[in-house]
Amino acid sequence: MKKSSKNSLQKFSFFPGCSLKASGHENTDSIYKFCKLINVELVELDDWNCCGSSSAHSVDREVAKNLPMRNISLAPKGMPLMVACPSCMIRLQQTYLHIKQSEKLRKEYEENWGTFDENLKIVHFFEIFEQINLEDSVENPKEKLNKIKVAPYYGCMLYTPPDMRFGKSYYGLMEKSLKSLGAQIIEYGYSTQCCGTYLSVAKPRIAQNVVNRVISKAMEAGAECIVTACSMCHLNLEIRCTIKDSIPVLHFSELLSMALGEKDHKKWFPRHIVDPIPLLKKRGLL
Amino acid sequence: MIKLGHGHDKLSREIKKLSGINFNACLHCKCCTNACPFLEGMDYHPNQVIRLVQLGLEKKVLESSTIWVCVGCNTCCSHCPMAIDIPAVMDSLRQMALEQGVKIAEPDILNFHKEVLKTVEKYGRTHKLEIMMRYKLKKMDLLSDMGVGLKMLKKRKLDLTPSKIKEKASLEKIFKK
Structure with missing residues (x-):
């Protein structure tokens, strides 16, 4: 039974981004469900647009600047803006930082998008783990994940452009929280290697090599599943893996919600290429 | 030297x-x-x-x-x-x-970026299925990688219809040339 939550209600406006909203629906749904279980309310940013992704800054720097600007202007005052996609996070936060630093850019922003909110806080989904105590959200936390052997995968999310180097580093966050819920953490040395993002489409061979390397190293180290923090990584690890009898790839948010007792997860697993159900059953999580 | x-x-x-x-x-x-x-x-x-x-x-x-x-x-x-x-x-x-206008060493990657931005200009958000279809059409190569495409459709990793923003006017402002 769930304890009455000790975490007081927190409210965020939420920027899902295209990877979550238009493809990784199981990731979005499990984030919402997990947040509800820890007393965090997410309000989707009204009418948000694409952050520009890799393509805008690759070929059109004006568009790469304008797309995040509009999103920043939509953020409601007095509420932190939460982003779940590491790539969107960099685009939004770096643009915000540049506007703050440059008078010229600020003027341009205000001409096009209105008053600039100096106090807007843009935070990643991982930020909430600093403010909540996972162990307090559930009874017998150490038994919840029943020693499932997980290999956490961060992809490139821990790497930032040098001008954002002094922000927070979340290295170890997945390990710490999954361990506190009873998982066994597998170290395999490839948890921070980029998944290849769009090379998956334009250079599938390169993406395949990168993905196979990550998954095979995790398997060699004894992992039963990989846990991802980014929807794009999840997609690439699933579609570009050519290893026979590969292990399932789960979203961090899926495993978290299940550990906290979320039962409404039937729609998540049919969307996975390697079916995680046999593993979850074997570990008594289903 | x-x-x-x-x-x-x-x-x-x-x-x-x-x-x-x-x-x-x-x-x-x-x-x-x-x-x-x-x-x-x-x-x-x-x-x-x-x-x-x-x-x-x-x-x-x-x-x-x-x-x-x-x-x-x-x-x-x-x-x-x-x-x-x-x-x-x-x-x-x-x-x-x-x-x-130099010779682009990786035209496929450039085409991919252009297709991504085309859907963003149209809908305000990316539409993966359309990006992949148009990218493959332009490359005149619909068959390679077909297995992965079908797997993605089967597992509903590609939404059939695009997710769109309401305020279309701002897209003109964003993509002004």
Whole structure:
């Protein structure tokens, strides 16, 4: 039974981004469900647009600047803006930082998008783990994940452009929280290697090599599943893996919600290429 | 031996101005290269790209595959002891390659970016299915990778209809030419 939550209600406006909203629906749904279980309310940013992704800054720097600007202007005052996609996070936060630093850019922003909110806080989904105590959200936390052997995968999310180097580093966050819920953490040395993002489409061979390397190293180290923090990584690890009898790839948010007792997860697993159900059953999580 | 011509630093001055990055602090220690996961697709290593710019070898660097294969994952600059924003330098080199109309070493990657931006211009958000269909059509190659496409459809990883923004007018403002 769930304890009455000790975490007081927190409210965020939420920027899902295209990877979550238009493809990784199981990731979005499990984030919402997990947040509800820890007393965090997410309000989707009204009418948000694409952050520009890799393509805008690759070929059109004006568009790469304008797309995040509009999103920043939509953020409601007095509420932190939460982003779940590491790539969107960099685009939004770096643009915000540049506007703050440059008078010229600020003027341009205000001409096009209105008053600039100096106090807007843009935070990643991982930020909430600093403010909540996972162990307090559930009874017998150490038994919840029943020693499932997980290999956490961060992809490139821990790497930032040098001008954002002094922000927070979340290295170890997945390990710490999954361990506190009873998982066994597998170290395999490839948890921070980029998944290849769009090379998956334009250079599938390169993406395949990168993905196979990550998954095979995790398997060699004894992992039963990989846990991802980014929807794009999840997609690439699933579609570009050519290893026979590969292990399932789960979203961090899926495993978290299940550990906290979320039962409404039937729609998540049919969307996975390697079916995680046999593993979850074997570990008594289903 | 490379003989530097008169005004060989023109390129490096231009890229420095475009990117705002002082890559002349580069020690050529190759930390970036050792960290990069995508070397197999590159003709020059990341630090070699910096060197080409420093030497003013414009055609070589603008026609290199490296500037397109780099996905901007920031692994290189996170390992750089001089904190040089190498992905930002790559952005500027791509921009210059497009402006000068040089031969693009990786046209598939450029086409992919263009298709992504087309759906963003139309809907305000990306639409993966349309991007992939149009990309494959343009490449005149619908069959390779078909298995992965079908797998994605079967597992409903590709939404059939695009997710759209309501306020279309702002898209004109964003994509003004």
